[in-house]
Amino acid sequence: MAPTVAAARRSPARSAPTLPAGPRRPPLRVFEPAPRRRSAPRVVRRATMWASGLLIVGSLLAVVAGDALVTEGQIRLSTTQRQIAAAVASQKSLQVAVAEKAAPPVVVKQAASGGLVAPGQVVYLPRVNLGVPLPVPQTTPGPGAAAKSTATAATVPARR
Amino acid sequence: MRLVLVIVFLALVVQLINVQEVSHRRYASLSASQLTQTLSVPAVRGGIYDRNGEVLAESVTRQTVVADPFLITRPAAIADALAPVLGVPADRLRAQLTEHSGYVPLAHRVPDAVATKVTSLNLAGINLVPEPQRVVPDGQLASPVVGTVKWDGSGASGLEYQYESLLAGRAGSKSLMQTPDGVALPGNSSSVAARPGTGIELTMDESVQYVAEQALAAEIAASHAFSGTAVVMDVKTGDILAMADLQATAGSATTGAPAAGAAASTVAATSGPAATTGAAAATTASPSASTSGPTRVSPVVSLPSGIEEAPSNTAVTQVYEPGSVFKLVTFSAALAAGVITPSQQLQVPAALPMGTYTFHDAEQHPSERLSASTVLAQSSNIGTIEVAQALGKDRLLAQIGNLGFGKATGLDFPGESRGLVPGAAAWTGTSIGSTPIGQDDAVTAQQLLDAYNSVANGGVLVQPRLVRATVNSSGAVTATPASVARRVIDPATDAQLVSMLEGVVSSGTGTSAAIDGYTVAGKTGTAQIPDPNHLGYISGAYVGTFAGFAPAEHPVLSAVVVLDHPTPIYGGAVAAPVFSTIMAYALHHYGIPTTAAATASASSAAIGASGTVSVPSGATTEGP
Numbered sequence: 001m002a003p004t005v006a007a008a009r010r011s012p013a014r015s016a017p018t019l020p021a022g023p024r025r026p027p028l029r030v031f032e033p034a035p036r037r038r039s040a041p042r043v044v045r046r047a048t049m050w051a052s053g054l055l056i057v058g059s060l061l062a063v064v065a066g067d068a069l070v071t072e073g074q075i076r077l078s079t080t081q082r083q084i085a086a087a088v089a090s091q092k093s094l095q096v097a098v099a100e101k102a103a104p105p106v107v108v109k110q111a112a113s114g115g116l117v118a119p120g121q122v123v124y125l126p127r128v129n130l131g132v133p134l135p136v137p138q139t140t141p142g143p144g145a146a147a148k149s150t151a152t153a154a155t156v157p158a159r160r
Numbered sequence: 161m162r163l164v165l166v167i168v169f170l171a172l173v174v175q176l177i178n179v180q181e182v183s184h185r186r187y188a189s190l191s192a193s194q195l196t197q198t199l200s201v202p203a204v205r206g207g208i209y210d211r212n213g214e215v216l217a218e219s220v221t222r223q224t225v226v227a228d229p230f231l232i233t234r235p236a237a238i239a240d241a242l243a244p245v246l247g248v249p250a251d252r253l254r255a256q257l258t259e260h261s262g263y264v265p266l267a268h269r270v271p272d273a274v275a276t277k278v279t280s281l282n283l284a285g286i287n288l289v290p291e292p293q294r295v296v297p298d299g300q301l302a303s304p305v306v307g308t309v310k311w312d313g314s315g316a317s318g319l320e321y322q323y324e325s326l327l328a329g330r331a332g333s334k335s336l337m338q339t340p341d342g343v344a345l346p347g348n349s350s351s352v353a354a355r356p357g358t359g360i361e362l363t364m365d366e367s368v369q370y371v372a373e374q375a376l377a378a379e380i381a382a383s384h385a386f387s388g389t390a391v392v393m394d395v396k397t398g399d400i401l402a403m404a405d406l407q408a409t410a411g412s413a414t415t416g417a418p419a420a421g422a423a424a425s426t427v428a429a430t431s432g433p434a435a436t437t438g439a440a441a442a443t444t445a446s447p448s449a450s451t452s453g454p455t456r457v458s459p460v461v462s463l464p465s466g467i468e469e470a471p472s473n474t475a476v477t478q479v480y481e482p483g484s485v486f487k488l489v490t491f492s493a494a495l496a497a498g499v500i501t502p503s504q505q506l507q508v509p510a511a512l513p514m515g516t517y518t519f520h521d522a523e524q525h526p527s528e529r530l531s532a533s534t535v536l537a538q539s540s541n542i543g544t545i546e547v548a549q550a551l552g553k554d555r556l557l558a559q560i561g562n563l564g565f566g567k568a569t570g571l572d573f574p575g576e577s578r579g580l581v582p583g584a585a586a587w588t589g590t591s592i593g594s595t596p597i598g599q600d601d602a603v604t605a606q607q608l609l610d611a612y613n614s615v616a617n618g619g620v621l622v623q624p625r626l627v628r629a630t631v632n633s634s635g636a637v638t639a640t641p642a643s644v645a646r647r648v649i650d651p652a653t654d655a656q657l658v659s660m661l662e663g664v665v666s667s668g669t670g671t672s673a674a675i676d677g678y679t680v681a682g683k684t685g686t687a688q689i690p691d692p693n694h695l696g697y698i699s700g701a702y703v704g705t706f707a708g709f710a711p712a713e714h715p716v717l718s719a720v721v722v723l724d725h726p727t728p729i730y731g732g733a734v735a736a737p738v739f740s741t742i743m744a745y746a747l748h749h750y751g752i753p754t755t756a757a758a759t760a761s762a763s764s765a766a767i768g769a770s771g772t773v774s775v776p777s778g779a780t781t782e783g784p
Binding site for chain 1 (some may be wrong): 295
């Protein structure tokens, strides 16, 4: 059924054109076509295409790698900051723990439990300049001291 | 149909332009507000240290256990798991875990061990939030001076309040994007770092403070006093080395302390925040405060039973009538004006009528002749009034102001009182009798000490100070400026005063202040206490005081001791021994050579060539 309709539609359009009467036109001449510009060899085109593709992919990979590096750095920084905060907190806690142990009431309590007592009276000796050698004490030998030594075999260290 | 499609398409285009171009800021901010969460990052509060770097107050980070009931599906099981760890009844936890809220604190500032256990339980909806806590490792030591903090960590009283801007630092913030279910989104976060607070290094010495409190507490208990104050000061620099403020526990059986709510004998002249926060300070800083409070006080108890730290620093915030210890003002003015000399003889009658009042000495005596030095040494009221009458009102009032009474000391402490000194306008017929003997004016213990310290310092009044340096978060120490000083007594008069004050301790009313090996100068005071409800004084109620310095030849340290309602009543009997105990320790602590050693230096240097031990010269210049 469809070919019949197509044939029916085609028939009126196929009438031969009538040429107008008049002077004859110069005959048509055939020109040689313009020489075609020679395109790059196929291999080069392919290489360029591959290079472009690789460049795009490489750039994308570089961006991804850079992003990963930055992220890793951020994680490291965050971890370090967390460690610093923890260390500072620990240092503070230890400092306070030391202060609690060194508090005067604690020291006094420990001293008392260890048997220490406050002196009833403090006797102060005059200050001595340690830069100046002490003088040799002036002693007076007792009677017969030179002849009789107090050292015994037990108090004199044995020489080896 | 086509028209409808075109209209719809145009509407979409218009809305698109509206969303993307016209109102994009509003929609962007709306989105950010839903996704972005800004967290406050608290700054670490600066510490408070003594002059040797010992910690008096420090902030540490503790963990607060917080629940998000919206994420909790099995509240009963979680409550049962948490109850033994937190030490909280399971029923209470169960109720908290079923609250209609996303943030329910279960336990504030738990110890590190508890926080670790909670973490190991790995319970959904249970989180740990860091929270700073103030720790006071020395227990209650010097708490009226150091002060306390509130729940939010800000200063409530004392130096914690006064130096709030320095100690607090500046909180930071952290903004981060997160999904509605709380998962943090990578990137797009911004943060402002918190600036840690700056610490302060006090002039106080932990050891001297401890000894001062112990000696004062023992005397309060022994004399059944209501309260007591002791302050130790470096003569040259004005550094406060110790500032003890103690009181008998209300209703204590071992002391004479009044029941809670009874009127104190000293006049509360505080006007600053310390007055309003004092009660809170006492509550928050009590040893029984749990570890979850804003301040964790060391459980070490250093004071004897029945004695506790005063709620505020009474040495600078409360005034009282000083009594005879104020006679220093009268004698310094009279000596400077040439009205008297130390050896000048005065006729001292048994009584001195003046208007409707008759003035007596503490002990009855017939009319007698006493030298000016003896009048001061024996603390004769009548003799002192005679000196004041010869001096005159104007010169007496001028010297009161000159020595710093009626003015702020410059200590930079909150709620400091300037004192109540009658001016010329309030002068009455009996003022010339009561003012020179310290029964008409009200002063703080610190003002008294400043006056005696100026005598010890060769007549130069040096402003007291409590803070000697600031310590930044890196530990760098920056010294505060030296105290301001001004001459208030000429050197010749000062030398005479020192000699007269030595006489008070060697042969006068202050013999109990003597210290073996050192010469001590000072003055006793025994003052009646004004009746707050009636004109006149409370019968049988006194305040005992001793103020002085040592060694008298080369003063290094000065101190004042005040006892409220003691028995016996005399300053020479109750305050002077405390002065002696504290001063003896401080002199030994700082290695101040004994007077005998200083005297021996000259003679030993002369005979040093003969082979005996020589004492280095200049050893007396050392101090704290």
